[in-house]
Amino acid sequence: MPAEPALTSHIARTVELDPLTLYQLLKLRVDVFVVEQECAYPELDGRDVEPGTLQLWLSRADAVVACLRLLTDPADPAGGGPVRRIGRVAVAADERGQGHAGRLVDAALAIAGDQPCVLDAQAHLTALYGRHGFAVAGPEYLEDGIAHVPMRRPAGGASNDE
Template sequence: MPQQTTELRTASFADLNARTLHDLLKLRIDVFVVEQNCPYPELDGRDVEPGTRHVWLTDGGAPLAYLRILADPDGVARIGRVVVAPAARGGGHAGRLMTAALEVVGNRQCVLDAQSHLVAFYTRHGFTVSGPEYVEDGIPHTPMRREAIDG
């Protein structure tokens, strides 16, 4: 059986080539808009901001998992659009991706809005619930925060 190899990548929008951008956006749309039936404007303008970092795992060039890190105006890092391709779920890719994202974030405070069924996953990565659950696009979400790390 051939060994599966994955590669971790990070880039700003300016550093993404057209094919990679297409593949990452297709993954996001396939999961968030089609699978989760959330017809919202997936392209919100934040992907192109200079402070945004795109983090993803590939296998043979195809994206397996993706997230983006936004630089909010208050200096807080915001992780969002966390997605794993359906065929790649259960392989530990989300955990590897989150670990890599937190390395990019460094010591800064970091926030995210977790789908509520994933709160325990984010808790394992140092996040705590920071507000009440709310419903967005028919899906329960929970705001979470990882405080800045001194040092």
């Protein structure tokens, strides 16, 4: 049996992406969020083309298998200046359970450094993000019929519970 192709990490601003890579990133997000989770919403929300937006992804044999985007919001929901926002974390169905999302979150947090970071997690994934220093920062809410919770990792990276 041939060895599985190696996993490769990538980081780029959206404007730096070649068309095929951009297509694969957007297709994975649509496959997961719109098709699999049956949420008809505007996946192309304009935030990917903001100047500071970074795309982080993992590929295997030139195929995107997991991705996230890292944004800069102008104001921290907890008050204060800019905050980094992790979003659009998606992993291909046949690649789940291998730690890909955690690997991408680690890479995004390395970029964020000591800046506070926020995300809106699907409620069943709060433990995943909790392992990365995020704590629930508000009440659960429904978005497209899926329970979500706001989560925050304060400046310096320690969770609010430490």
